[in-house]
Amino acid sequence: FPGAGGGxxxxxxxxxxxxxxxxxxxxxxxISTVEFNHSGELLATGDKGxxxxxxxxxxxxxTQSHSRGEYNVYSxxxxxxxxxxxxxxxxxxxxxxxxxxLPQKNAAQFLLSTNDKTIKLWKISExxxxxxxxxxxxxxxxxxxxxxVTTLRVPVFxxxxxxxxxxxxxIFANAHTYHINSISINSDYETYLSADDLRINLWHLEIxxxxxxxxxxxxxxxxxxxxxxxxxxxxxxxxxTFVYSSSKGTIRLCDMRAxxxxxxxxxxxxxxxxxxxxxxFSEIISSISDVKFSHSxxxxxxxxxxxxxxxxxxxxxxxxxxxxxHEYLRSKLCSLYENDCIFDKFECCWxxxxxxxxxxxxxxxxxxxxxxxxNTKRDITLEASRENNKPRTVLKPRKVCASxxxxxxxxxxxxxxxxxxxxxxxxxxxxxxxxxxxTNNLYIFQDKMN
Amino acid sequence: xxxxxxxxxxxxxxxxxxxxxxxxxxxxxxxLQRQSLLDMSLxxxxxxxxxxxxxxxxxxxxxxxxxxxxEEMTQDGTWQMINTQNTGQASLDRLVSTDILCRxxxxxxxxxxxxxxxxxNKDFESDQAQDSSETMSTASSEQVPRNLQSNxxxxxxxxxxxxxxxxxxxxxxxxxxxxxxxxVEELFSxxxxxxxxxDTMLTGMMSGTKMGHCDGLETFSSPTTATSNSxxxxxxxxxxxxxxxxxxx
Numbered sequence: 001f002p003g004a005g006g007g008x009x010x011x012x013x014x015x016x017x018x019x020x021x022x023x024x025x026x027x028x029x030x031i032s033t034v035e036f037n038h039s040g041e042l043l044a045t046g047d048k049g050x051x052x053x054x055x056x057x058x059x060x061x062x063t064q065s066h067s068r069g070e071y072n073v074y075s076x077x078x079x080x081x082x083x084x085x086x087x088x089x090x091x092x093x094x095x096x097x098x099x100x101x102l103p104q105k106n107a108a109q110f111l112l113s114t115n116d117k118t119i120k121l122w123k124i125s126e127x128x129x130x131x132x133x134x135x136x137x138x139x140x141x142x143x144x145x146x147x148x149v150t151t152l153r154v155p156v157f158x159x160x161x162x163x164x165x166x167x168x169x170x171i172f173a174n175a176h177t178y179h180i181n182s183i184s185i186n187s188d189y190e191t192y193l194s195a196d197d198l199r200i201n202l203w204h205l206e207i208x209x210x211x212x213x214x215x216x217x218x219x220x221x222x223x224x225x226x227x228x229x230x231x232x233x234x235x236x237x238x239x240x241t242f243v244y245s246s247s248k249g250t251i252r253l254c255d256m257r258a259x260x261x262x263x264x265x266x267x268x269x270x271x272x273x274x275x276x277x278x279x280x281f282s283e284i285i286s287s288i289s290d291v292k293f294s295h296s297x298x299x300x301x302x303x304x305x306x307x308x309x310x311x312x313x314x315x316x317x318x319x320x321x322x323x324x325x326h327e328y329l330r331s332k333l334c335s336l337y338e339n340d341c342i343f344d345k346f347e348c349c350w351x352x353x354x355x356x357x358x359x360x361x362x363x364x365x366x367x368x369x370x371x372x373x374x375n376t377k378r379d380i381t382l383e384a385s386r387e388n389n390k391p392r393t394v395l396k397p398r399k400v401c402a403s404x405x406x407x408x409x410x411x412x413x414x415x416x417x418x419x420x421x422x423x424x425x426x427x428x429x430x431x432x433x434x435x436x437x438x439t440n441n442l443y444i445f446q447d448k449m450n
Numbered sequence: 451x452x453x454x455x456x457x458x459x460x461x462x463x464x465x466x467x468x469x470x471x472x473x474x475x476x477x478x479x480x481x482l483q484r485q486s487l488l489d490m491s492l493x494x495x496x497x498x499x500x501x502x503x504x505x506x507x508x509x510x511x512x513x514x515x516x517x518x519x520x521e522e523m524t525q526d527g528t529w530q531m532i533n534t535q536n537t538g539q540a541s542l543d544r545l546v547s548t549d550i551l552c553r554x555x556x557x558x559x560x561x562x563x564x565x566x567x568x569x570x571n572k573d574f575e576s577d578q579a580q581d582s583s584e585t586m587s588t589a590s591s592e593q594v595p596r597n598l599q600s601n602x603x604x605x606x607x608x609x610x611x612x613x614x615x616x617x618x619x620x621x622x623x624x625x626x627x628x629x630x631x632x633x634v635e636e637l638f639s640x641x642x643x644x645x646x647x648x649d650t651m652l653t654g655m656m657s658g659t660k661m662g663h664c665d666g667l668e669t670f671s672s673p674t675t676a677t678s679n680s681x682x683x684x685x686x687x688x689x690x691x692x693x694x695x696x697x698x699x
Contacts, residue, residue, distance in 0.1 A: 116503075280519060283515070343508045
């Protein structure tokens with residue numbers, strides 16, 4: 001990290017920013033999910049208006065060795081529309097909660113996108129040729145008068161401007177009573193899970209009229225409800241293993257071979273509470289907002305309100321590492337409860353699959369985001385802001401002054417803008433390129449290439 | 451720091467409250483802080499008059515917080531004191547159902563009298579605030595009848611149909627009731643009429659932005675200072691403190 005020395009430290013530079021410039025944010029433009037595909041060539045975002053925008057990385061220009069390809073809009077489509085549940089007299093939001101890419105098997109790309117109730121499998125395909133020279137039709141599609149047809153010819157494919165089409169191939173509906181918070185594709189690439197507040201279902205990608213319920217924590221008596229599911233993910237290598245996190249700060253690892261309904265976990269990960277930090281808000285801040293396996297599958301990372309924890313799957317009683325994201329907020333919890341910020345769900349992500357480097361990233365307020373290097377134990381705070389928008393300018397580390405005298409360039413806790421939250425971040429699977437979503441803008445940062 | 455820039459006097463240990471209380475530093479007692487947190491939580495739970503199904507995780511966490519506070523209050527005996535103090539309270543059904551909350555505010559808008567919650571625990575510093583709050587609520591209901599009425603009508607349809615969630619919420623509170631008889635009733639006994647007004651105003655104006663209802667409630671809180679002129683300064687302190695907390699939620 002800048003200033004810290006060491007040849008392996010990454011220096012992050014601004015690369016691009018996507019989205020509207022004005023401060024007046026249209027509700028529909030609020031970004032709700034960000035995800036790179038398996039090659040990193042495509043970057044998808046979902047928004048509150050139910051749209052998916054996919055960016056494609058330009059092929060690297062061999063002469064321009066100092067920067068990687070830029071991301072440009074590749075496809076935009078309306079994934080979900082608002083619906084109305086007439087039975088409950090409630091709207092079903094079209095907001096895209098999650099996008100997950102399938103690995104590429106042929107020329108087309110596939111992704112799963114979900115709102116609160118319905119998951120859709122989208123096929124994104126390119127068309128760069130079209131047949132010309134029909135016998136019975138004109139080029140504009142009108143039918144020719146058959147009496148004018150005097151010769152016969154075979155239509156040929158001619159190049160055309162690239163057209164990217166998105167079409168819904170499967171719609172997985174009516175399986176969730178509660179709001180879907182996660183989808184995760186299994187390592188068999190045939191099945192996937194979807195999790196709502198109380199249940200997790202297993203689907204086959206080809207079958208839309210059936211799903212298997214594999215976790216159900218709904219109590220017989222809803223009066224007794226005290227805990228909900230907050231996130232779930234399949235193990236990256238072991239196709240029968242998945243984890244789910246809860247609002248009480250626990251993670252359960254389940255093996256689908258053990259029983260059809262995975263009500264009894266194989267492992268329960270929970271850190272005992274620190275009695276010195278106990279308050280009325282302890283439970284709320286322990287609620288896990290995201291869980292992500294490491295690429296190897298040996299570790300998993302969880303995000304709660306104030307920290308990121310790394311767990312070794314072999315050790316259930318405590319995490320192996322804990323990183324404080326914004327500990328200075330601990331003394332402000334009551335205010336954050338009042339304005340509901342304490343319920344913000346931050347995501348977290350691992351760096352790409354370079355095994356030498358082990359970094360985790362997560363967002364915070366004031367458009368700050370944080371990275372923790374597990375090797376060096378160093379951390380850095382950066383800001384996603386249009387002020388730093390010169391490409392190849394190294395981002396300046398930011399610092400929050402928790403108490404006492406504020407140094408120059410530091411920002412005091414009371415000056416933080418709690419409306420500017422970075423909830424969604426993504427790391428390119430292979431390179432040091434990151435996508436960071438502010439409320440309605442998508443920032444792309446790259447490491448400085450020499 | 452905050453969405454609206456107002457400073458909070460809460461568990462956070464921040465000092466001054468701006469506005470009419472400039473210069474007065476007061477660190478609230480633990481009991482008062484806890485009570486404020488309880489009231490705040492109840493208001494948050496009542497804000498379910500949304501068109502979109504509310505976030506179950508958030509509701510469960512808030513309900514757990516309420517339960518936690520109630521348990522602690524039961525343990526240290528403050529809950530018992532409320533029990534003995536309060537008699538002749540309105541029925542539990544009235545308190546729990548948000549449908550009723552809307553109905554109450556509609557009745558208010560139509561000019562009918564809604565009985566307030568007049569008794570309170572003398573040991574709580576919010577004593578004097580309670581009296582002032584009632585004055586405040588009557589004053590403001592006169593001041594903003596149109597708002598209430600239109601909001602109530604707007605909310606009518608979603609409220610007539612209780613979703614699964616509403617039921618769950620009611621049941622969550624039924625649990626509290628079952629744990630100690632009349633506990634929920636007592637829980638809500640601290641809630642005075644102003645909550646109902648708040649509720650409809652908040653929901654009526656709510657379109658997903660928190661800023662909206664805070665701005666709307668500015669007018670709500672200003673009659674307060676006018677009517678409580680006759681009260682002593684400490685009343686205003688407590689009252690504004692409570693109103694500010696309500697406003698911010």
